[in-house]
Amino acid sequence: MTDPLLIPCPHCNGLNRIPAARVGEHPKCGRCKNEVLIAKPFDLKQADYASQIKGDLPLLVDVWAEWCGPCKAFAPVFEQAASQLVGVCRLAKLDSEANQPLATQLGIRSIPSLILYKNGQEVARQSGAFPLQQLKDWLQKHGVRA
Numbered sequence: 001m002t003d004p005l006l007i008p009c010p011h012c013n014g015l016n017r018i019p020a021a022r023v024g025e026h027p028k029c030g031r032c033k034n035e036v037l038i039a040k041p042f043d044l045k046q047a048d049y050a051s052q053i054k055g056d057l058p059l060l061v062d063v064w065a066e067w068c069g070p071c072k073a074f075a076p077v078f079e080q081a082a083s084q085l086v087g088v089c090r091l092a093k094l095d096s097e098a099n100q101p102l103a104t105q106l107g108i109r110s111i112p113s114l115i116l117y118k119n120g121q122e123v124a125r126q127s128g129a130f131p132l133q134q135l136k137d138w139l140q141k142h143g144v145r146a
Contacts, residue, residue, distance in 0.1 A: 003020070004017040004018055004019045004020065005017070005018050005019075005020055005023065005055070005056040005057060006054070006055050006056050007027075007036050007037070007055045007056065007057055007090075008051050008052050008054055008055050009029040009031065009032060009034065009036050010034075010036070010038060010042035010052070010090070010092070011029065011032050011034040011042075012029060012031050012032040012034070013048055013051035013052065014029050014030060014031035014032065015051070015054070015055070016029055016030055016036050018036065023037065023087040024086075024087055037057075037086050037087055037090070038082075038086070039082060039083040039086045040079060040082050040083065040091075041062065041078055041079065041082045041091040041092055041093045042090075042091075042092050042093070043092070043093055043094075043095070044061055044092035044093060044094045044099075045094075045098075045099055045102075046099045046101060046102040049102055052090075052092060053117040053120050053121075054119070054120045055090075055119075055120075056119070057087075057088070057089060057090050058088075058089045058090070058116060058117060058118045058123075058139075058143075058144050059089070059090045059091075059092060059116070059117040059118075060081075060089055060090070060091050060092070060114060060115070060116050060117075060139070060144075061091075061092050061093070061094050061114065061115045061116075061117070062074070062078050062091070062092070062093045062094065062112055062113075062114055063094045063096050063103060063106070063108050063111055063112060063113040063114075063115065064093060064094070064095060064096065064111055064112050065095065065096050065097045065111055066095070066097065067097075068111050068112065070111075070112055070128070070129045071111055071112045071129070073129060074112050074129030074130075077129070077130075077131065077132050077135065078091060078093070078135075080132055081132060081135055081136070081146075084132075084136075084146075085139075085144075085146060088144065088145060088146065089139060089144050089146070096108055096111055109127075110127045110128075111127075112127070112128065112129050113125065113126070113127045114126045114127075114135075114138075116139070116142055116144070118143070123142055123143075124138075124141075124142040126138060
C-alpha cells in the first residue's frame with residue numbers, strides 16, 4: 001500500500017491527500033471541488049507561489065511575458081507537455097510582468113525560464129525554449145519520469 005500524495009489545488013491552493021493509485025481518476029479538491037490535476041498549465045501568481053511549490057508532485061514553472069516572442073513560441077510545447085504529464089508533474093505559467101516582485105525574488109534574468117520544484121525546493125533551472133522531447137529529457141535528467 002502506498003502513502004497518499006499531498007497535492008496543492010491549482011484553483012484554491014488547498015492541500016489534498018490523494019491516494020497514489022487514484023491519481024489518474026481526476027481527483028477533486030476537498031475545498032473547492034475543482035479538479036486537482038489538470039491537463040493544462042495553470043497561472044501561478046505571487047500569492048499562490050508558497051502553496052504551489054509544496055506537495056509530492058514536482059512543479060515545473062514557465063516564467064514568461066506577453067511581449068516575448070520565444071515565450072509565445074514555447075507556449076504550445078508547454079501546453080502539450082502539461083497534457084502528457086498529468087499525475088507526474090504539475091505545470092504552471094508565471095507572467096513575469098504581472099508578478100514582478102516574485103520574478104525578482106526568483107532571480108529571473110531572461111525569459112522564457114523554466115524552474116523545477118520538488119517538495120518545496122528548487123532543483124533545476126533552465127533558460128530558453130526547446131522542443132517537447134528535449135523538455136521531457138530535461139525533466140527525466142532531474143528525476144521526473146516524463
